[in-house]
Amino acid sequence: MASGKRENDGRNCGLADQKEEVDAVGLQFENQKLVQQLEAQKTEMHTLEGKFKELKDDQISYDKTLIALNRIWNQLVDDLVLLGVRAGGHPNGLQILDHEDLSPDTIESCPPEQMFLCQLLQAGPIEDDASKGIIKNVQAALDIRLSSTINLMKNLQETIVAQRARTESIVLALRGKLSSEDAILQLQKLDESLMEEAGNLRQAIEIIHEKHKQFSDEINTYLESHPRDQSEIKRLSGELEESMAELEESRRKLVALQMQKHGTSAFSAATVVNAVNGGTLPDKLADKSMGLRDLKNSIEEAKTLAASQLFELEEAQEDNLLLSKQLEDLQSELKDDKYILSSRPYVLLSDQVKHLNFEVERYNGMIESLQADRNQLVRREMELTAKADSADTVKNSISNHEAKIKELELQIQKCVAEKNDLEIKFEEAQQDLGRKDIKDEMRVMALALSKEMEMLETQLNRSKEAACESASLHEEANSLRALLEKKISKQKSLSDRCAEQVVEIKSLKSLIEKLEKEKQELQIFLDMYGQECFDNRTITEIKESEQRARSQAEYLRTALDDHSLELRVKAANEAEAACQQRRSVAEAEIAELRAKLDASEREVFALKEAIKIKDSEGEAYISEIETIGQAYEDMQTQNQHLLQQVADRDGYNIKLVSDSVKMKQTHSSLISEKQALAKQLQQVHGSMELLKMKVARSEEQMKAHLAQGAKAASDNRHIAIIMDKVKLDLEDSEKELKWLRSTVDSFEKEYEQNEKKILDIRMELERERNEREKLEGELTEVKNEVAELSSESEEAAIQRLQDEIKECKAILKCGVCFDRPKEVVITKCFHLFCSPCIQRNLEIRHRKCPGCGSPFGQNDVREVNI
Numbered sequence: 001m002a003s004g005k006r007e008n009d010g011r012n013c014g015l016a017d018q019k020e021e022v023d024a025v026g027l028q029f030e031n032q033k034l035v036q037q038l039e040a041q042k043t044e045m046h047t048l049e050g051k052f053k054e055l056k057d058d059q060i061s062y063d064k065t066l067i068a069l070n071r072i073w074n075q076l077v078d079d080l081v082l083l084g085v086r087a088g089g090h091p092n093g094l095q096i097l098d099h100e101d102l103s104p105d106t107i108e109s110c111p112p113e114q115m116f117l118c119q120l121l122q123a124g125p126i127e128d129d130a131s132k133g134i135i136k137n138v139q140a141a142l143d144i145r146l147s148s149t150i151n152l153m154k155n156l157q158e159t160i161v162a163q164r165a166r167t168e169s170i171v172l173a174l175r176g177k178l179s180s181e182d183a184i185l186q187l188q189k190l191d192e193s194l195m196e197e198a199g200n201l202r203q204a205i206e207i208i209h210e211k212h213k214q215f216s217d218e219i220n221t222y223l224e225s226h227p228r229d230q231s232e233i234k235r236l237s238g239e240l241e242e243s244m245a246e247l248e249e250s251r252r253k254l255v256a257l258q259m260q261k262h263g264t265s266a267f268s269a270a271t272v273v274n275a276v277n278g279g280t281l282p283d284k285l286a287d288k289s290m291g292l293r294d295l296k297n298s299i300e301e302a303k304t305l306a307a308s309q310l311f312e313l314e315e316a317q318e319d320n321l322l323l324s325k326q327l328e329d330l331q332s333e334l335k336d337d338k339y340i341l342s343s344r345p346y347v348l349l350s351d352q353v354k355h356l357n358f359e360v361e362r363y364n365g366m367i368e369s370l371q372a373d374r375n376q377l378v379r380r381e382m383e384l385t386a387k388a389d390s391a392d393t394v395k396n397s398i399s400n401h402e403a404k405i406k407e408l409e410l411q412i413q414k415c416v417a418e419k420n421d422l423e424i425k426f427e428e429a430q431q432d433l434g435r436k437d438i439k440d441e442m443r444v445m446a447l448a449l450s451k452e453m454e455m456l457e458t459q460l461n462r463s464k465e466a467a468c469e470s471a472s473l474h475e476e477a478n479s480l481r482a483l484l485e486k487k488i489s490k491q492k493s494l495s496d497r498c499a500e501q502v503v504e505i506k507s508l509k510s511l512i513e514k515l516e517k518e519k520q521e522l523q524i525f526l527d528m529y530g531q532e533c534f535d536n537r538t539i540t541e542i543k544e545s546e547q548r549a550r551s552q553a554e555y556l557r558t559a560l561d562d563h564s565l566e567l568r569v570k571a572a573n574e575a576e577a578a579c580q581q582r583r584s585v586a587e588a589e590i591a592e593l594r595a596k597l598d599a600s601e602r603e604v605f606a607l608k609e610a611i612k613i614k615d616s617e618g619e620a621y622i623s624e625i626e627t628i629g630q631a632y633e634d635m636q637t638q639n640q641h642l643l644q645q646v647a648d649r650d651g652y653n654i655k656l657v658s659d660s661v662k663m664k665q666t667h668s669s670l671i672s673e674k675q676a677l678a679k680q681l682q683q684v685h686g687s688m689e690l691l692k693m694k695v696a697r698s699e700e701q702m703k704a705h706l707a708q709g710a711k712a713a714s715d716n717r718h719i720a721i722i723m724d725k726v727k728l729d730l731e732d733s734e735k736e737l738k739w740l741r742s743t744v745d746s747f748e749k750e751y752e753q754n755e756k757k758i759l760d761i762r763m764e765l766e767r768e769r770n771e772r773e774k775l776e777g778e779l780t781e782v783k784n785e786v787a788e789l790s791s792e793s794e795e796a797a798i799q800r801l802q803d804e805i806k807e808c809k810a811i812l813k814c815g816v817c818f819d820r821p822k823e824v825v826i827t828k829c830f831h832l833f834c835s836p837c838i839q840r841n842l843e844i845r846h847r848k849c850p851g852c853g854s855p856f857g858q859n860d861v862r863e864v865n866i
Contacts, residue, residue: 076149233775814832819834826854829854
């Protein structure tokens, strides 16, 4: 009975084993199907990722074309606006330069296929209705933008036509023969037009300066937001480290599970041995069979999980190998000073420093040229004002002289009338008395009076000339004082500008230091990111690699610190040399300005002394004029006294004549005929003398008229010279206008350069944002990998780790003998081999690398500790 029961139990166990084998085969077949489906899905995912990358590349190319188109269009609009301002248009058109960029909300609201058009047309999302298509909206937006640019072109043409008409009218007015008043009016109109253009240019320059300030504020905001982005990058790197720590923990859990599995397998082997030996009880066989079934089911599930996780671990291993290769390349590149000097951030920083130095020098040159041109403009304005003042003074002096000439002519006419009366009286006295002594005295008195009159006229003319000279000297003194004040103000402004330039240089130095610090921080981040890659190795090897990496990092940091110190020392020396050169130049300029100031002070002192001398001479002339006036009054009183004496003598003569007539009535009849003949002869002589006097007067009048004609001719010549000078000044002012326009062009170019810089900064911002998004994506991928690795089975992880260890050991072994580890590197090609193999090659005459075949020497072989 017992034997029959044992046979039945054996049959039942065999049937159960057959069923379990069939179930295991079915489960394996299903697992294979699931694995194939997973692989198909993964291939589809890879194809979709490739398409997505292609679409991203297309989007990037479209964005680049959009940026180029928008920049060119905006540049065209800016050029049109600035040309309009240069041509003499109103500076209100400069408000168009404020391009309204689209907000990110409007761009995000657009669908991805319409985003390019939205950004190009500077419009919101395009409505896609059945009645109104996308093409109509696009055409309408393009028509609006084209109409705005065409309007700008029309405004520019109108301003150019108006400017040409104005210049042609000025040229016609200057070519024509104008009077002095018309010429002065034309000059005033020209001055007003030039003042308007200068005001417009100043407004335009102020607007450009405001925009420059806005751009500088934007740059400052970018610089302020840059450390925030860096802090976010640090935070993301910290999260990456945390995820790496979680990965390591999951690996440790896998190792623990592997150890547990080894324990369970040993236990199952012991139970099988006991069953074969027959040492177990029949009641415990059912429990053991149930445990075996559970173990088989768990093993099959673990196999399915292991198959999926093996594939993922292989992918992770490939990524790890790529990252390790990149790390090795980075470390080898960081060891080379040439790579550091030729690295992109270093080159960018050096280019930025050179560009900033060049811009500082260019701005200094522009400031110097502007100061020189401003001095020339001020001098020309002063000359024009002095010429206008001199013309006004000449006109006033001419009018005063004309009035004085009229007064003198009236006085001369009065004197001539008085002289004629005196001559008539003298003739009557001569006819009545016939005494020679009275005639001689009267003639002497008349000659003395005429000489005194001439002397008085000459003294009056001298006093007038002295007064004119004193007035002109006063005006020159005032103009020199104004020039002195302007020079002093210019010196103050130059000192202020020098101080501002020193402040700007300091700010630029601080910017350079900040950029160097940022460069160091970025290099540190690179090192940290390169060190963050994980290795699937044992704990001892990981610790050894960490120690080696730390030693290498410390060595690299010391090398980088030394290199950065050398660079800083070089930059500081160069900056000190440049500052010393600028300081020497500034000291030389200050010495020149001081010398000019001393010379101007000496000139002012000499002019003050000359003014004092002229003032004393003027006072002396005034005193002489007063003495001459008093002498003239005395002569007039003497003349009146003599006239009274002559009148008294005439009375006495009349009385004597009456007495003689009474006494000689008898004798008169005889001598009457003789007296009549004598009277006729005397009348003829008197008429002859009168005619001679008239001829002399007419000759004197002719001489005076000739002198006036000569003066008028000289005045006309002087006016013609003044007109030529004014024309030359006009040409100079036109040249200055052209120069101002060229300066405006240079400012426009600087504005365009600033816009390009801002675009570059924005591109860098976008790159940093993309990098940030990539880091976030990598974070999510790492988290997903952590989640997947936590759900992986133990056996697959152990096998993959063992395979990785084998591959790493194979990588560390020599590629020639495949036995010994790599100990030596060839610096020409950077291939690693063991030292005995390289020693064999060194013993050969023609030494070549076993890996690539490149020749090398004994100095090219270096030892490496791996």
